[in-house]
Amino acid sequence: MKLKTVLLIGFFILVKFSYAQNFKLLRFNEDYSALKDSSRTFYNSLKYLPLSESGKTYLSFGGELRAELDRAQHEDWGASNIGRNIFLLQRYQLHADLHLNDRIRIFGQLRSGLENGRKNGPRPIDEDQLNVQNLFIDLIPYKGMDGKMTIRLGRQELQYGSGRLLDVREGPNLRLYFDGAKVAYAAPKWNVDAFVMAAGRVKTGVFDNATISRKSSLWGVYSTHTADKMLNIDLYYMGIHRDEARFDDGVATESRHTVGTRLWANGNELLYNFEIGYQLGKFGAADIRAWGGSMDITYRFTNLNGVPTIKLRSDFISGDDTKDDGKLGTFNALYPNGGYFGMNPQAGPANLLSIHPNLSWSPVGHVLLSFETVFSWRQSLHDGIYLPDGTLRLASSNSVSHYIGTAYITTVSWQISKFLNYNAGLQYFNTGDFINDVIPQHKDGVFISSLLGFKF
Numbered sequence: 001m002k003l004k005t006v007l008l009i010g011f012f013i014l015v016k017f018s019y020a021q022n023f024k025l026l027r028f029n030e031d032y033s034a035l036k037d038s039s040r041t042f043y044n045s046l047k048y049l050p051l052s053e054s055g056k057t058y059l060s061f062g063g064e065l066r067a068e069l070d071r072a073q074h075e076d077w078g079a080s081n082i083g084r085n086i087f088l089l090q091r092y093q094l095h096a097d098l099h100l101n102d103r104i105r106i107f108g109q110l111r112s113g114l115e116n117g118r119k120n121g122p123r124p125i126d127e128d129q130l131n132v133q134n135l136f137i138d139l140i141p142y143k144g145m146d147g148k149m150t151i152r153l154g155r156q157e158l159q160y161g162s163g164r165l166l167d168v169r170e171g172p173n174l175r176l177y178f179d180g181a182k183v184a185y186a187a188p189k190w191n192v193d194a195f196v197m198a199a200g201r202v203k204t205g206v207f208d209n210a211t212i213s214r215k216s217s218l219w220g221v222y223s224t225h226t227a228d229k230m231l232n233i234d235l236y237y238m239g240i241h242r243d244e245a246r247f248d249d250g251v252a253t254e255s256r257h258t259v260g261t262r263l264w265a266n267g268n269e270l271l272y273n274f275e276i277g278y279q280l281g282k283f284g285a286a287d288i289r290a291w292g293g294s295m296d297i298t299y300r301f302t303n304l305n306g307v308p309t310i311k312l313r314s315d316f317i318s319g320d321d322t323k324d325d326g327k328l329g330t331f332n333a334l335y336p337n338g339g340y341f342g343m344n345p346q347a348g349p350a351n352l353l354s355i356h357p358n359l360s361w362s363p364v365g366h367v368l369l370s371f372e373t374v375f376s377w378r379q380s381l382h383d384g385i386y387l388p389d390g391t392l393r394l395a396s397s398n399s400v401s402h403y404i405g406t407a408y409i410t411t412v413s414w415q416i417s418k419f420l421n422y423n424a425g426l427q428y429f430n431t432g433d434f435i436n437d438v439i440p441q442h443k444d445g446v447f448i449s450s451l452l453g454f455k456f
Helices: 002-014 033-037 041-048 434-438
Strands: 058-073 084-099 104-116 129-144 146-154 178-186 191-201 216-228 232-248 250-266 268-281 286-300 309-317 352-361 367-377 390-395 402-417 420-431 444-454
Touching: 041 058, 084 129, 232 268, 250 286, 390 434, 402 434
Parallel strands: none
Antiparallel strands: 058 084, 058 444, 084 104, 104 129, 129 146, 146 178, 178 191, 191 216, 216 232, 232 250, 250 268, 268 286, 286 309, 309 352, 352 367, 367 402, 402 420, 420 444
């Protein structure tokens, strides 16, 4: 019944509306104040509902429905002997944005994530029957020609840079959120955010999630300088504390500090993104010394039909060199975007060397085809491999092999309208020597996904 509802709404939104801006990754970044003087269609009234004669006090509503059908074969390379696994994921989100005036704003968003059919039950990223995704108040103590300061208090999503360290995680069924406070200053060429946050523990019931500030906390400063299209720079510091951090080297309290920089450009033809970070801190009594970097270079052939695009991406991320030596060299990518490492990534940004050549092309209209190959190796032989969320996936097990495996990925994306989109993909993972060493009955993995979603 719920899937039918998604399809019916998808049909409904194909009807031409009077106005529709492009939806933002973070929905609270959308601004519908321009609708103040527009015609009063149903959709426009939904996005801008004035509550005062001046129009400065207004409400805006929005939401999202998404259905994803997945088929996995040997998802964990045969370790648990599950075989074929077919399951349905559903996401429902509804938000309201109340602007009391140009200085005070309240934003709230509910979410529901459901999973059906998965043999080994829902993962932490799959199911949360009903919960608050965002609920915060914005206070603007200063607003001038030279910039604006915003104080944000409450539950909120965070997204910085390319998402390699702090990302909302749009790919999984459940997006990431934090509880805390943020102070942001936005100037014409500079943006600076300072934040103190606590992570949440997801449970599958109704309003039963818990904030675990004493066990997992995050704080930092992130700044962005936009000089021009071809040279921009991010500078950042982030700290994290976890009471029970688990690495191949053991389990202990982790206090870690990350300093890094990112150089990037969004030109019409040439795009690039270079990022490097260094980490220090304590893991129990051990000293943390870790590093990580990435490189993305993209070239778009804008003079050719369909704008063929080639991309080369690589990651070089440290692992632990020697166990029980009083040092931990495993990089902690904090809360990254797992989509960098495949459709259904089983090896994330820790103890990893990877190369990703990619080719994409738009044959017709709003259809995009993409072909990618991901080659992955362990950086250190004395450390295992980790999931994108930092969970230890496979311990090193005395294997002397670096090579993890190769993922071959094909995806198609169709933006049917501003409201409705369809995505499908196929990933084949050919296991390498390391997986073959540590999983006796190893098998290549196959993952197929089909997703229909719409936003309003």
